[in-house]
Amino acid sequence: MKLAVASGKGGTGKSMVAANLAYTLSQTEQVTLVDCDVEEPNLHLFFPAPATKNDVTVPVPVVDAAACDRCGKCGEFCQYGAITVLPNRVLFFPELCHSCGGCTLVCPKRAIHEELQRIGTLSVSAPLPGLTLISGLLDTGSPHAVPIIEAVKERADGDPLVICDSAPGTSCPVVATLDGCDACILVTESTPFGLHDLQLAVDVAARLGVPAGIVINRSDGKDEATLRFCIDHDLEILTTIPFSREIAAIQSRGDLLCWVRPEWQKDFSALAAKCRSLAGVEQ
């Protein structure tokens, strides 16, 4: 099963849910936890361990100045404005390039080839006997989160149980994380912000055909609006985690709720069982 944890709104507790779920399940089976929030990955803070690191690269064009006759076809073709052809040279803006390869195809002189450029890091560690953590880290200043998300997910391909922790929001990084998952947990908080962004996240999951269930985090009991939305949209509340200063403090200092308070493991085991039935996976 490949499971995603997403939210719409930031800071609702995605990483907390993903980390505790992975920790609990790793007691009895092999779990691969994938940090797809490559702009601000945090899971390694909860599972410190030595990691093997590799560069994540994307192909970018390199123009052979001797072969290029500045015809301008590459610049005209590039949909992203990443190439500007001047009378005496070709300017390339790597931050705008999507690595589509179009410029190399259209060049009549075959003067463009591609070279790999680093945009971030992929780290793999084994913090616990049953747990593999794969984290992506986008280089600061690079805008291209999606190729890193694809790289970390690909590294987990074929693993029996994969949990992907998503970035907040509802745009490309979230789509790249949810795409191909069997089910997703949407973590929300019972505020108008949480509900507004949950509605958007539910919409994204539906567009991708990924079954979604809801976790209400930091509940102070005033969950009526969220509950009503879930009933109206036939969304299962998988679990509700109450607000408590103790849980907040455990999370803040980078500890795991299920490690400090092992009695929580049964709640996360039950959450995993509900996710399996959401995904249509045999228990």
Added chain:
Amino acid sequence: MIRLAVISGKGGTGKTMVTAALSRLLKGTMVLADCDVDAANLALLLHPKPIRADPFMGMKTAAIDPALCTACGECREHCRFDAIERDGDAYRVSPLRCEGCAVCTYVCPVSAVAMQPRQTGEILYSETDRGHLVHARLVPGAGNSGLLVHEVKKTAWERDGKSDLFLIDGPPGTGCPLISTISGVDAVLAVTEPSVSGLHDLRRVVTVCRQFRPRIFVAVNRYDLDPSLTRNITEYCREERIPLAGTIPFDPAVIDAIRAGIPVTDAGPSPAAQAIQILAANLYQELKHIGNGL
């Protein structure tokens, strides 16, 4: 005009709550923008009256004419985004994956693929008590959020460029929407929280900001939830020579105000409201000395 963006790195630290309160407390004429375009919440506190809505056209996306497609598979072969899927006797484009590169139109031997404009959102221009607000609605799952951020800022700049202050509610993260948000601003206020994640993400977003020109200020929200981690943050700010503009205590009045749909500073006296008043006063003093001043 001074351009100030409220950012955070980590999501959920209180950017929108702080931005809404600052809109009430900072003096002078103002234009506001919500640049967290894929989860925009500022309007939920400021209740803007709509003035106009303009379509946002993202990148064009490819569409295959099934009547012309001979299913040769060249497009699929060359698509680097896995956006072309087999559909019976032809191929079709998945709009969620298509990045609009147009390589498929180039390689198709029978010209069955065309690039088509697609509306992926709306740019909204509205009226609030404190000036105009430019915000946006992005179709869930659509790409080009960085481009939409650029358009939102451009709209505010073009229509209300004479305001004293341009106040921006920014997105979380460090990727393209954040970079698009901070490019060209004079100052950023990074709102963080005392958690290992909050500090980790603050460090990264500061590194990104350092590659641009803005002055950086920090505010610590819910600072009293973990005094020792708050000390780590203030220590980091001192090392980096980043002024700490304010600290805001954990206060149930904040959640009550958000549920009531108002900035916490409108909800009567509370510890959080008082702390944000001090934050706004500190920020005002600092911003006065930037560029042409306030």
